Amino acid sequence: MSDPVFRFIGEATRGGIVAVCDHASNRVPDGIELGVSAGTLEKHIAYDIGAAGVAERLARRHGIAAMLSDVSRLAIDHHREADSDGLIPTTSDGILIPGNIGADREKRLDDYHRPYHKAMETWLEQINPGLILSIHSFTPKLESKPDEERPWEIGLLYNNDDSAALHAIRLFGELGVTVGDNEPYSGKELNATMNRHAEALGRPYCAIEIRNDLITQERGQARWAAIIADVAGRVKLALESA
Numbered sequence: 001m002s003d004p005v006f007r008f009i010g011e012a013t014r015g016g017i018v019a020v021c022d023h024a025s026n027r028v029p030d031g032i033e034l035g036v037s038a039g040t041l042e043k044h045i046a047y048d049i050g051a052a053g054v055a056e057r058l059a060r061r062h063g064i065a066a067m068l069s070d071v072s073r074l075a076i077d078h079h080r081e082a083d084s085d086g087l088i089p090t091t092s093d094g095i096l097i098p099g100n101i102g103a104d105r106e107k108r109l110d111d112y113h114r115p116y117h118k119a120m121e122t123w124l125e126q127i128n129p130g131l132i133l134s135i136h137s138f139t140p141k142l143e144s145k146p147d148e149e150r151p152w153e154i155g156l157l158y159n160n161d162d163s164a165a166l167h168a169i170r171l172f173g174e175l176g177v178t179v180g181d182n183e184p185y186s187g188k189e190l191n192a193t194m195n196r197h198a199e200a201l202g203r204p205y206c207a208i209e210i211r212n213d214l215i216t217q218e219r220g221q222a223r224w225a226a227i228i229a230d231v232a233g234r235v236k237l238a239l240e241s242a
Helices: 051-062 105-127 163-174 192-197 218-241
Strands: 006-009 017-021 066-069 131-138 154-157 179-181 205-211
Touching: 006 051, 006 105, 017 051, 017 105, 017 218, 051 066, 051 131, 051 218, 066 105, 105 192, 131 192, 131 218, 154 163, 163 179, 163 205, 163 218, 205 218
Parallel strands: 017 066, 017 131, 131 205, 154 179
Antiparallel strands: 006 066, 154 205
């Protein structure tokens, strides 16, 4: 289709490490009127701030090819199951998204969600990766929960398969990083993309959440991409030697 849904960066190596970024963009496709301000589209509810920059650097500087969404999570959330209430959010972190009330769910699934996941499925089948990195970022403080502390610099999320995550938690900790184990929220509740493309098929993965104030600028994105690439390489080695 002519309206971009995703983009690829870098050439994947069969059996190597790849990255996916479900919330890389705050772009709202033509024809979708969300009824929110331009300022709202710069907030964490519209996309994962800094995550695209980290994923791009993983691909361009560290040889970890990446697939990035090119649609705002406010238009449709690629990191939700097709039947999820949060697929087309009508509110997010206390902000009303009036244009999504009564939205044509099937059209958005057909236009964006299904093509995105079909392309990911095909890509991963072709390269059979040894490790998938799912790159996200989280806000230091939710507007709807101002008293909730989120002290972690990085979090590793997982549902049933914690094999890669536990290695990564240990390795990040050894580097002096403040690591969340299934924080700032649990992958047992929210792990849609990795449930579908990794756990269901026995593929190792690390679902990584980076606190977004650390990666708003290019310097931070480069720093965390280098740290993640180093840890990911060692996680893959640990899995292969187990």
